[in-house]
Amino acid sequence: DAGVIQSPRHEVTEMGQEVTLRCKPISGHDYLFWYRQTMMRGLELLIYFNNNVPIDDSGMPEDRFSAKMPNASFSTLKIQPSEPRDSAVYFCASSLGTSRGQYFGPGTRLLVL
Amino acid sequence: GQQVMQIPQYQHVQEGEDFTTYCNSSTTLSNIQWYKQRPGGHPVFLIQLVKSGEVKKQKRLTFQFGEAKKNSSLHITATQTTDVGTYFCAGYSSASKIIFGSGTRLSIRP
Numbered sequence: 001d002a003g004v005i006q007s008p009r010h011e012v013t014e015m016g017q018e019v020t021l022r023c024k025p026i027s028g029h030d031y032l033f034w035y036r037q038t039m040m041r042g043l044e045l046l047i048y049f050n051n052n053v054p055i056d057d058s059g060m061p062e063d064r065f066s067a068k069m070p071n072a073s074f075s076t077l078k079i080q081p082s083e084p085r086d087s088a089v090y091f092c093a094s095s096l097g098t099s100r101g102q103y104f105g106p107g108t109r110l111l112v113l
Numbered sequence: 114g115q116q117v118m119q120i121p122q123y124q125h126v127q128e129g130e131d132f133t134t135y136c137n138s139s140t141t142l143s144n145i146q147w148y149k150q151r152p153g154g155h156p157v158f159l160i161q162l163v164k165s166g167e168v169k170k171q172k173r174l175t176f177q178f179g180e181a182k183k184n185s186s187l188h189i190t191a192t193q194t195t196d197v198g199t200y201f202c203a204g205y206s207s208a209s210k211i212i213f214g215s216g217t218r219l220s221i222r223p
Binding site for chain 1: 144146148155156157158159160161163201203205209210211212213215216
């Protein structure tokens with residue numbers, strides 16, 4: 001079975017540009033998570049969905065960040081406009097309930113110049 | 114707000130030595146999970162603990178959940194070079210909050 005799929009794997013963009021990160025969770029999983037990882041701040045939960053509904057978005061840094069899950073097999077994380085401090089690795093993860101582990105995708109390495 | 118503190122931040126050991134990392138939550142957790150992330154990789158789920166005082170083992174790894182369900186530990190016996198990576202705990206609260214610890218980076222001298 002395919003794991004969590006993320007695209008793109010690498011993204012380099014200029015400050016002010018819009019960035020869209022994509023995630024396809026494992027089929028059948030009902031939870032989807034977006035994380036950001038940096039050396040300074042570690043692994044931060046940005047938002048998570050249950051059955052396509054956002055449950056907790058308290059980790060979303062500011063209004064420049066938005067996330068959607070239009071269906072059970074696709075989610076996006078959008079940054080508009082992007083800033084250099086947004087440079088990080090963004091992970092998507094999915095799970096079946098909260099009593100089982102999360103399966104992480106390979107991540108998107110974002111560099112904002 | 115809820116916090117999950119993890120110590121130590123770094124640990125450098127000689128191959129064959131033991132290793133332990135600790136997680137402490139400011140609030141009672143419903144469960145706690147442990148993950149391992151290899152350098153340049155993504156976090157990989159290791160195990161989940163749910164019950165107060167629970168102890169689980171995976172080969173050389175021993176996981177414990179405190180009686181008050183506010184702390185947890187991961188102990189590796191006789192480390193090997195394949196154990197290199199960063200170990201994270203993730204605490205789940207009854208309020209549907211999930212917080213990852215800051216991680217413990219383990220490096221090993223062969």
